[in-house]
Amino acid sequence: MSVIDAAYATVHDHPGGANALAPRFVTRAGGSMSPAVLCSKVDQKKDSHHLTLVEADKLMSFTGDLRILHALARSQGHVCVRLERDVEVSxxxxxxxxxxxxxxxxxxxxxxxxxxxxxxxxxxxxxxxxxxxxxxxxxxxxxxxxxxxxxxxx
The missing domain is CATH 1.10.287 (Helix Hairpins)
Known part of the structure; x- marks a missing residue:
């Protein structure tokens, strides 16, 4: 799966899709992103909008879906490994x-x-x-x- 396919799937497979996710993105002007803009950002057929790295990071945080991260790693010949957040030391x-x-x-x-x-x-x-x-x-x-x-x- 390509990075843009992973981004598309992350948005469209999420419950409520772009309609649920777009309002969580705050624009520079202080408003929220429209669902149409978010859809355009993850559509490989559109050249008018592009998902930024910050937006991709937020998208993964909002959804818990890490397909974008794994697709990026795979495209560079790497894999991702989840590490523990609170490490027990003993x-x-x-x-x-x-x-x-x-x-x-x-x-x-x-x-x-x-x-x-x-x-x-x-x-x-x-x-x-x-x-x-x-x-x-x-x-x-x-x-x-x-x-x-x-x-x-x-």
Whole structure:
């Protein structure tokens, strides 16, 4: 999915669509954006309006839909990983996360084994494998974040 397709889907898949979202955008003049302008900003066939980075950030915050972020990352050959906001800082919390990391590695191995068992890889198997690998990566990044939170100042 392209970035503009992700933006379009974010607006149009949200309950109430542009009618619900546009009033939340405050213009420089202090008014709100019209639904028609928001629709134009996410329509790849329109050259008259463009979604700004600030607006894209607000759109993701308003909706909780991060398809724009993931599409941007994918277009640059990257992936996004959600990090915890409130990190528990303790030895036991780190140990618990290490156990989840180990479990995730086993899940990756199991998913790979199942995917290769019949000698062919289907789209649904690949989709499942991506999810399992992403979950394992997320746990590793959370482990780094949690241990970093325990670091003493220099």
């Amino acid at each position: 030895d036991m919390a780190v140990l618990e996360l290490v156990a989840l990391v180990w479990q995730g590695q086993g899940d990756v191995g199991e998913a790979l084994h199942e995917m290769l068992a019949d000698g062919r890889i289907t789209s649904s198997e690949m989709d499942h494998f991506r999810v399992v690998v992403h979950q394992a990566e997320t746990r590793l990044h959370q482990l780094v974040q949690r241990v970093d939170a325990m670091r003493e100042p220099d």
